[in-house]
Each structure stands twice: as structure tokens, then as C-alpha cells.
Amino acid sequence: MNNSPKILAGFFCILISFFSVAQLAFEKSPMDSTANNSIIKDLTPPHTDLLPTLTGNYIYGPATRIKFEIIEKESGWETTYFQIADLPYMKSDGRQMMPHDLNDGEYTMQYYSVDKEGNQEQVQEKTIYLDKHGPKVTPYFNITPTSFIEGIPVFSGSVDLIAEIVDNNVGVQKVTYRINEGPIVESDELHTIDFSKELSQLESETIIIEIKAYDTFYNISKTVIAFKTKE
The missing domain is CATH 2.60.40.10 (Immunoglobulins)
Known part of the structure; x- marks a missing residue:
């Protein structure tokens, strides 16, 4: 009995199965450009x-x-x-x-x-x-003026002066002052300056104190305190 036709038929079946498996493997291969090049669109805002x-x-x-x-x-x-x-x-x-x-x-x-x-x-x-303004400077005298000359207070006797510097937003960074035509002094105190010692050494009857206060943003406030004294 001749089995050649059956052998050939079996061989072709195996060959067809091989190509089918190879094609399926190729379609699922990670090298498939369609699978690898798929784009994920960004839909998330910053x-x-x-x-x-x-x-x-x-x-x-x-x-x-x-x-x-x-x-x-x-x-x-x-x-x-x-x-x-x-x-x-x-x-x-x-x-x-x-x-x-x-x-x-x-x-x-x-x-x-x-x-x-x-x-x-x-x-x-x-x-x-x-915040666009510098610190606030408020003067405090130890005595009440006895009179005013052209709006300038006149004190009789020994005068003590304390200046209070406040900045409620960002804080006081620097304070300078000048008495009459004297030098500009940078204060060691940023919140309270006692001028009593300087005033006791002055002979002038008219006193002008210029205070510049700077906050952390370097906003500047300029305050001029003018008064007269008499014995």
C-alpha cells in the first residue's frame, strides 16, 4: 500500500500550522509598531x-x-x-x-x-x-507745651522726648535720625528712641529732629519733630 499521499498531506498540514503560528506571533510581537507608537493624550491641567x-x-x-x-x-x-x-x-x-x-x-x-x-x-x-508705606513714628513728650508759636509747641523747663516706631505689616528694618544740623545717626533701637540725653546737651532753643524709618520692603517714612524750649 502506497502511503506517500498521506505523508505529503500531513507534511503540508504541519507546514500550514507553522505559518499560522508564526503569523499570530508576529501580530502579537512587542515589535509591532502600531502597539508601541500609540499616543496617550494629556488631559490633565497644570x-x-x-x-x-x-x-x-x-x-x-x-x-x-x-x-x-x-x-x-x-x-x-x-x-x-x-x-x-x-x-x-x-x-x-x-x-x-x-x-x-x-x-x-x-x-x-x-x-x-x-x-x-x-x-x-x-x-x-x-x-x-x-504695603507701600514706611513705619509710623509717634513722639511722646514728658511735659505739656505752655504755648505754640506758628504751630510749633513751646515747652518750659527740661524736655524729655521718646519716639515710638511701629510697623505692623513687615517690621522695622532701620531707623536714622538727625538733630538740628548735626550728623545723621543710625539708631541701635528700632522701636523706641529716647532723646533725653541728646536734648539735655543742646543749647539751642529751637530743636528740629528728623527721623527716617525703613520697613523690610524699604518703604520709608520721614517724620519731623520741631519744638522750642525756654527756661
Whole structure:
């Protein structure tokens, strides 16, 4: 009996099965360019935080830079916009300072970022405070004036003077003073200056004390204290 046709048929079946398995393996191969080159679209917007100022809070001086921290881990950050009060939105570049036409006071800052895919986060809000004034200087005399000459108080007897310097926002950084035409002195005391010793050594009847107080933002206040003395 001739078995050649059966052997050939079996051989072709094995061969066809081999090519079928090879084709299936190729379709599932990790080298398949279609599987490897599939693109996952970035649908997640960035997240933006307003960074505190150097004082550790959100009080700004006229020259304080407005800085943000942006978290964007996928397509990459594109830009950040911010708005203060009712002013137009501005594009942040990390170098902007507070707008010059704003006065001292509390404001709302709104801001958001956009990534390279155009995903925009929801608008964030933060309450900030703008400080454009120097510390407040208040003089205290030990006695009451006996009269006034052209608005200048006149004291009779020995006069003691204490100046109190206060800045409730960012603190006092530096204080200088000058008595009459004397030298400018930088005070060792930032909050209370006692002029009693200097005044006791003066012979002039008219005394003018000029005090300059600087806060942490180097906002300056200038206070002139003028008075007269008589025996």
C-alpha cells in the first residue's frame, strides 16, 4: 500500500500550522509598531501655587516680585496668567512687581496656568496685601507745651522726648535720625528712641529732629519733630 499521499498531506498540514503560528506571533510581537507608537493624550491641567514673599506671607511691597510654582508632569507647562483686583490679566514671567497704580490695602489675586496641550486649570484665588508705606513714628513728650508759636509747641523747663516706631505689616528694618544740623545717626533701637540725653546737651532753643524709618520692603517714612524750649 502506497502511503506517500498521506505523508505529503500531513507534511503540508504541519507546514500550514507553522505559518499560522508564526503569523499570530508576529501580530502579537512587542515589535509591532502600531502597539508601541500609540499616543496617550494629556488631559490633565497644570496646578499653580502662588509662592509666599520673603517675609513668609502674602504681603507685598512695591518692588516685591510675583512668583508662582507650577506642577505639570505630562505635556509641559506653557504659560501662567494672573489678575489683581479688576486690572487686566497679565502673563507671568517671574519678574513682575505689584502694579504702581494700586494703593495700600487688601486685594484678591486670581491666577491659572495652561499646559502645552491647551489644558487650562480652574482659576485659583489668594488674598494678598500691598504695603507701600514706611513705619509710623509717634513722639511722646514728658511735659505739656505752655504755648505754640506758628504751630510749633513751646515747652518750659527740661524736655524729655521718646519716639515710638511701629510697623505692623513687615517690621522695622532701620531707623536714622538727625538733630538740628548735626550728623545723621543710625539708631541701635528700632522701636523706641529716647532723646533725653541728646536734648539735655543742646543749647539751642529751637530743636528740629528728623527721623527716617525703613520697613523690610524699604518703604520709608520721614517724620519731623520741631519744638522750642525756654527756661
